[in-house]
Amino acid sequence: MKKNYLLAAMASGVMLFSACSNDEAIMDGSDNNAEQTLVLQVASTGDNLTTRAGRPLLSSEAKQTIDNVKVIICQGTGNGNVKYVQTIDQWSAEANASSKPYGGATGGHGREAIIKLADGDKLAAGEYTVYAFGYSDNSDYTDLAAKITGITQGGDFNENVTLTLNKIGEEIFAGSCELKVEDGKGFYTPVILNRQVAGTMAYLTDIPCVAGGTKLQLVASDRNTNLVLGHFANHDLDGNGTATDANVNYVVNGTATATDKVIYEIALDDWFNNPALDADKNGLIDVDNNNWKGESTKYAKGSVFAGNFVIPFAKTSENTFTLQLVDNASTILKSWKVKLPTGDKQLSTHTSYIWNNNTFTENVTVQDAADKFNVVRNHLYSIGTRTLDAPTQPGTDPDDKPESLVNKQELVLKVNDNWEVIHNMELE
Structure with missing residues (x-):
């Protein structure tokens, strides 16, 4: 499988995008054997977490500490029925991390993980909205579980999620993109998660x-x-x-x-x-x-x-x-x-x-x-x-x-x- 990695992400963002198969076809509603793969890249991830939830703000240095990423794919544009969910946890754990470093000669710096949609999860032809959220363990957003992390396939998800915070501020990342899956055609669409505070x-x-x-x-x-x-x-x-x-x-x-x-x-x-x-x-x-x-x-x-x-x-x-x-x-x-x-x-x-x-x-x-x-x-x-x-x-x-x-x-x-x-x- 040919993989295309977009390495330009800096600390303000997390990238979720499709990895190409057979050069063009990425998600194909007519061929159940076509691979549907999401590549999640988090650039410049920081590992020194010294507060209960999220990192402290110590400088203007471009960095972030994301422990988990939740991916939600909904039918249609905007609000819709949830067709696929995936949570990547232990993103940057010291042992058995779910992501791996990337970089080297490319000049990139960060961590990445690959999500392959299994046959039972593959998307049929139609219009979808992909949402992704990057957040910390033990988050102080009191309703994060009810509104994001607890979302399951088959339920509904509403955009413009409002979270309540019981302290001054906590770093969290989010982004979305609209995509169209067509029979016999693929797509290559990035979803960039930017800092929300x-x-x-x-x-x-x-x-x-x-x-x-x-x-x-x-x-x-x-x-x-x-x-x-x-x-x-x-x-x-x-x-x-x-x-x-x-x-x-x-x-x-x-x-x-x-x-x-x-x-x-x-x-x-x-x-x-x-x-x-x-x-x-x-x-x-x-x-x-x-x-x-x-x-x-x-x-x-x-x-x-x-x-x-x-x-x-x-x-x-x-x-x-x-x-x-x-x-x-x-x-x-x-x-x-x-x-x-x-x-x-x-x-x-x-x-x-x-x-x-x-x-x-x-x-x-x-x-x-x-x-x-x-x-x-x-x-x-x-x-x-x-x-x-x-x-x-x-x-x-x-x-x-x-x-x-x-x-x-x-x-x-x-x-x-x-x-x-x-x-x-x-x-x-």
């Missing part, structure tokens, strides 16, 4: 020493608890945060506003032995004399870091992000407005798609403001630059540079997508 992180240095200050926190104008899996991008990305305008999507696929708008917190005593120490009276927390206790092999000396995946949300009349220095009672001692830099893609006129509790509404000629903007799917919004989880020279590498908080009232965001876009946000 956004991300935000802060890599900071020169931390102000303010009496009573105990933590830094990023507060958003809104936060959602439900994630809608629909209106998929279904395109591959060949760069991390460098997608062309034609491939950049602005999708807000979140709903159900949360009361707590804090996205992440940085406890200063996790990074400094004494956050109140300012021996040289320069207004900053002392770094020397063993006061900074961060990991020098991972972070620039004197820096602090936090990051989180987040369900996308629409802009409001308030600043989208604000960085705050607070005390134990959450009293705000100092704050910084966070904004997109001049020239950011999201400040140009674009089309957005926002979930309105029933469908995705298309909004043409949208133009966000630097401080009030939609937080969209598969975009990373960062303060400071940190491109690797484990940089070789933290703080000295040009791709590893924390943002200083000295003499600033606003911070600049950097946005990355293979993340489709990496938004480097600004502080003022």
